[in-house]
Amino acid sequence: MGSCAKISVAGVLLALGFLSGCQTWQQVYVDDYRYPTTSPLNEKFNTWFWREDAVGVHAFNHVDVNAPVDGCTADTPCVKLTAPIYAPPAGQNAPYINAEMYNNSCVRQGPGHPAKQPYDRLLDPVNPLLQSISFVSPTELHAGITKYCHMPYPYREGSSTAYPAPYAKDGWNTTTTADIAHNYLALIADKEADWKWYRDVGFNNPYVANEQTASRLDMRIKVTGTDGGSRGWGYWNTTMNPLVMQFAWFMEITTLKNPDASSDPEFDNTVWMMTVKGGDSDAAGFCVTALEPEVASIYDWHDYTIEWREDAVQYLVDGKVMATHSSYVPDRNLAFHNWVDNRNYASSGPANYALTIEKSNRINRFLVSEMAGSNAFVEAAAEGASVTTCKSFASLLGSDVLAGSSDLKKVISAVVSAYE
Structure with a gap:
């Protein structure tokens, strides 16, 4: 297979398609987040699993009151993920609050995958989703x-009936590619x-990059809310186990500048481009690059692109290369993940921040290419x-942070603290 070179002209990437053997990106999925409330309904609604923990919420077909031309308008509505204001009662800690979206794990046989899927075969004793769930009968x-x-x-x-949503008739995804991976942590974590x-027994990780295929995500996003917590978007294999965890994403970590202040907190907001390949050997490690706010602020509308191939991950904003990570490249199937929460990734302070202002992610375009x-x-780079x-996990002091841990926070903290 010949290579396909690219050049950048005024921030626009151009493929030199005349090169012998050159391949180009082919769109395999697009969602503009228009979910009509009347027939015909949008089947793409069920591409996503919309997850709410604690009091996180989602708003569909969201239109901003003073929407900019390229923002959340009637012509380009958004899905708005929100971690809302939450002040815990006196003497109590704030719970984990998040809203997130990722590829729907409720996949069954259909136009996008004509063969029977794991959830179609739940009563089959050789179904891999059942082999280690000894305490739950098929x-x-x-x-x-x-x-x-x-x-x-x-x-x-606790709902005794299924309340019909205006965007879908049921929760099954039958239209897009799928790769259902067993989620072992669903069996050992606190039961939700x-x-x-039940949905978390398997996760859908449909995207892959190897010697045959490269994958690309294009997302148009704007965020609001600078209170403490995290948010981000990109690839993840949707597991908390550091020994197999892999991701390539943009991630904002918001921490207190004045952790000892009793009032008027000041927050430090940093966005990282992170590529992580979990494990306990020298082959496991990470690359991390800060996204300078002067170059691109996530609080304005921007186009975010992550290109993932067998030997590199590249991060672009508005078509300009911000980072290329050529070490510790993911080699497992990954999913799309977009979230906003109140998690504290600092070494001190509460596990979760109390939110005094709303934190939200708005997304109005999502495109997958191969x-x-x-x-x-x-x-x-631009x-x-x-x-x-870039460093191996084994090279870090206290590298046993990964051994036997199921804590994503430890992995993220190790990555950020090692940044030079």
Whole structure:
């Protein structure tokens, strides 16, 4: 397979398609987040699993009151993920609050995947999703997954009936590619509400990059709210286990500048481009690059692109290369993940911040592309791009932070603290 060179002209990437053997990006999925409330309904609604922890919420077909031309308008509505204001009662700590979206795990046989899927085969004793769930009978698992996957959004714990959503007839995804991976942590973590737990037995990680295929995500996003917590978007294999965890994403970590202040907190907001390949060997490690706010602020509308090939991950904003990570490149199937929360990643302070202002992510465009082969990406970074740090986890002091841990926070903290 010949390589496909790219050049950048005025921030616009151009592929030199005349090169022998050159391959180009082919669109495989697009969602503009228009979810009509009348027939015909948008089947793409069920591409996503909309997850709410604590009091996080989602707003569909969101239009800003004073929407800019390229923002959340009637012509380009958004999905708005929100971690709302939450002041815990006196003497109590704030709970974890988040709203997130990722690829729907409720996948069954359909136009996008004509073969039977794992959830179609729940009563099959050789189904890998059942092999290690000794404490849940196949009949019970089948009934629970059928119930909670069939129920359309919004899902509610304890609901005796399925409240119909205006955007979908049920919760199954039959139209897009899928790769259901067993989520072992669903079995050992604190048990969640049934509508989450049953779906979390398997996660859908449909995207892959290898010597045959490269993958690309294009997202148009704007955020609001500078209170403490985190947010981000990109690829993840949706596991908390550091030994197999992999991701390539933009992530904002917001921490207190004055952790000892009793009032008027000041927050430091930093956005990182992170590539992580988990494990306990020298082959496991990370690359991290800061996204300078003077170059691109996530509080304004921007186009974010992550290009992932077998030997590199590249991060672009508005078509300009911000970082190229050529070490510790993910080699597992990954999913799309977009979230906003109140988690504290600092070494001190509460586990979760109390929110005094709303934190939200707005997204109004999402495009997935694939390219045959492992063609070359632009290597040169745009003016103003930051220095990249790459290290193996084994090289860090206290590298046992990964051993036996199921804590994403420890992994993120290790990555950020090692940045030079």
